[in-house]
Amino acid sequence: xxxxxxxxxxxxxxxxxxxxxxxxxxxxxxxxxxxxxxxxxxxxxxxxxxxxxxxxxxxxxxxxxxxxxxxxxxxxxxxxxxxxxxxxxxxxxxxxxxxxxxxxxxxxxxxxxxxxxxxxxxxxxxxxxxxxxxxxxxxxxxxxxxxxxxxxxxxxxxxxxxxxxxxxxxxxxxxxxxxxxxxxxxxxxxxxxxxxxxxxxxxxxxxxxxxxxxxxxxxxxxxxxxxxxxxxxxxxxxxxxxxxxxxxxxxxxxxxxxxxxxxxxxxxxxxxxxxxxxxxxxxxxxxxxxxxxxxxxxxxxxxxxxxxxxxxxxxxxxxxxxxxxxxxxxxxxxxxxxxxxxxxxx
Ligand code: MRU
Numbered sequence: 001x002x003x004x005x006x007x008x009x010x011x012x013x014x015x016x017x018x019x020x021x022x023x024x025x026x027x028x029x030x031x032x033x034x035x036x037x038x039x040x041x042x043x044x045x046x047x048x049x050x051x052x053x054x055x056x057x058x059x060x061x062x063x064x065x066x067x068x069x070x071x072x073x074x075x076x077x078x079x080x081x082x083x084x085x086x087x088x089x090x091x092x093x094x095x096x097x098x099x100x101x102x103x104x105x106x107x108x109x110x111x112x113x114x115x116x117x118x119x120x121x122x123x124x125x126x127x128x129x130x131x132x133x134x135x136x137x138x139x140x141x142x143x144x145x146x147x148x149x150x151x152x153x154x155x156x157x158x159x160x161x162x163x164x165x166x167x168x169x170x171x172x173x174x175x176x177x178x179x180x181x182x183x184x185x186x187x188x189x190x191x192x193x194x195x196x197x198x199x200x201x202x203x204x205x206x207x208x209x210x211x212x213x214x215x216x217x218x219x220x221x222x223x224x225x226x227x228x229x230x231x232x233x234x235x236x237x238x239x240x241x242x243x244x245x246x247x248x249x250x251x252x253x254x255x256x257x258x259x260x261x262x263x264x265x266x267x268x269x270x271x272x273x274x275x276x277x278x279x280x281x282x283x284x285x286x287x288x289x290x291x292x293x294x295x296x297x298x299x300x301x302x303x304x305x306x307x308x309x310x311x312x313x314x315x316x317x318x319x320x321x322x323x324x325x326x327x328x329x330x331x332x333x334x335x336x337x338x339x340x341x342x343x344x345x346x
Pocket of ligand 1: 158
C-alpha cells in the first residue's frame with residue numbers, strides 16, 4: 001500500500017485518517033488542499049511529509065507552464081512557502097522545500113515547462129532517496145533483533161510514515177523477511193492513535209506478531225520483563241542528538257532507562273538538523289485541544305475543559321542508546337559522531 005503516488009502531473013495521497021477501516025486515495029488539486037492534507041495528518045510521518053511536500057509544491061503547476069518563466073517561478077515559490085508552514089516540527093518538510101527551491105534557483109531551464117520537468121525530477125530524486133534510506137536503516141537495525149526478541153514501538157514510524165519500508169519498523173520487516181520470529185508491542189499513541197490505527201494495522205498485514213497496548217500500560221509490561229528493546233522514529237534530531245518525536249516518546253525513553261532496556265531511534269540523515277544545536281532550537285507543534293477532548297468527532301470530555309496538546313516531545317540525547325541510520329548504528333558522543341558521519345556543510 002503506497003503512502004502516495006505521483007502520476008503524470010498530480011499527487012494522490014492515501015488518507016491515513018481513515019485507516020485502518022478504509023483505504024482511500026485522494027487526488028490533490030490545489031495548494032490549499034495540499035496544505036490541509038499535511039496539517040490534518042492525511043499524510044504524516046516525517047519522511048512521508050518530506051516526499052509529499054516535494055511533489056506537493058508542484059500541485060496544479062503543469063497547467064501553468066504556458067506562463068512566462070518569472071511568473072511561473074513566483075507561483076512555485078509561493079506554493080513552496082505555503083507548504084513549508086503546514087507543520088513546524090518534522091525537519092524533512094523544510095528540507096524538501098529547501099531542496100526544491102534550490103533546484104529552481106540552480107536550474108538552467110529557459111522555459112516554464114523545462115523548469116517544471118527539472119522540479120519533477122528533483123521531487124522524484126527525493127522520493128527515491130527516502131526509499132533507499134529506509135532500506136539501509138532496515139538492514140542496519142535488523143542486527144538488533146534475534147529470535148524471541150520483544151520490541152516496543154511508539155506512534156507509527158513504519159511504511160505508512162515513509163515511502164519505503166519505514167524507519168523504526170524497517171528493521172522488523174528485514175528481520176521478518178530473514179525468517180526471524182519476534183514479538184512487537186505497539187503503543188496506541190494518544191491522542192490520534194497512530195499506533196493503534198497504523199502500526200498495528202501495517203504489522204499485522206505483514207504477518208508480524210503485534211500486540212496493541214494503551215500508552216499507560218508500557219511501564220507494567222516493562223516491569224514484568226516483557227520488553228527487550230525499544231525502537232522509535234524521529235521528527236527532528238538536533239546536532240547534539242536530542243530528539244523530537246511523537247508525544248509520549250520521552251515517557252517511553254525514561255521507562256526504558258529505569259528498566260535498563262536499550263532505547264534506539266531510527267533516524268535517516270534527512271531528519272538530522274545541524275542548524276539546531278540542541279532541542280531548544282526545535283519548534284514543537286501545538287495542536288487543537290479538541291484532539292484530546294475527543295476522537296473522530298465523539299467527545300470523551302466536556303467540550304469546555306482545557307486540554308494540553310503538544311504533538312511531539314523531546315528525548316534528551318543521554319537517554320538514547322543509539323541511532324539506527326543508513327550508515328549503521330551511531331552511538332555517543334552524538335555531537336561528534338553525528339557530525340562526522342552526516343554533516344556536509346562548512
Ligand atoms: O504526527 P505524526 O503522525 O506525523 O508523527 C509521526 C512521528 O512522530 C513519527 O515517529 C516520526 O515522524 C518518524 S516517521 C518515520
